[in-house]
Amino acid sequence: MQARFSRPVLTWLDRDPAFRQLARQLDDLVALQRVLHKASGGAPVTVSGLADGTLTVVVPGAAWASRLRQVEPSLVAALAREGVRVQRLKIRPRRQAEAAAPPRAPKKPPPPEALAALAALRAEAGAPALQQALARMLARHGAGSPLRPEAVRR
Numbered sequence: 001m002q003a004r005f006s007r008p009v010l011t012w013l014d015r016d017p018a019f020r021q022l023a024r025q026l027d028d029l030v031a032l033q034r035v036l037h038k039a040s041g042g043a044p045v046t047v048s049g050l051a052d053g054t055l056t057v058v059v060p061g062a063a064w065a066s067r068l069r070q071v072e073p074s075l076v077a078a079l080a081r082e083g084v085r086v087q088r089l090k091i092r093p094r095r096q097a098e099a100a101a102p103p104r105a106p107k108k109p110p111p112p113e114a115l116a117a118l119a120a121l122r123a124e125a126g127a128p129a130l131q132q133a134l135a136r137m138l139a140r141h142g143a144g145s146p147l148r149p150e151a152v153r154r
Contacts, residue, residue: 032084039078043068046094053087055079058094065093110141 014020032055033047043064049056059065068075068091079086110118115138122134 032079035079035082035084036075039075040068040071048092050086053085054090055084055086055088056090056092058092060094061096062093065091115141 029047029050032050033045036045036047036055036057037043044060045068046058047055048058057068059068068089072089072091075089076086118134118138122131122138125131125134
């Protein structure tokens with residue numbers, strides 16, 4: 001259902017002085033972005049703010065940030081030729097969301113010969129700590145141990 005006396009939203013917002021000021025600032029930033037894009041030879045820049053003579057620019061990554069920092073003086077000069085008074089650029093790489101790590105493939109179990117060798121080593125080991133460690137490893141890999149678990153735990 002539509003209200004009887006509806007007005008376009010932009011007309012309503014245009015009457016608000018705060019909105020008009022915000023719209024002017026946005027238009028100014030978009031114009032700065034066009035000038036900077038042209039001056040940088042088509043670099044993918046996004047102007048995010050202008051405060052105290054510092055123009056903050058966001059670029060897709062660290063490589064672009066490094067390239068633009070190298071030519072910052074010429075970019076500031078190009079902006080000055082267009083009538084924009086900027087003393088410096090603050091160039092920030094855009095933060096990328098970390099990609100989820102690919103699922104790890106399950107490890108292959110140790111071959112039976114290796115498990116048998118570890119069992120033999122455990123039987124020959126004189127140190128109780130080494131025997132316990134080998135028993136835990138064999139249990140983790142599903143190899144039955146000749147020693148009972150209560151005999152391994154002391």
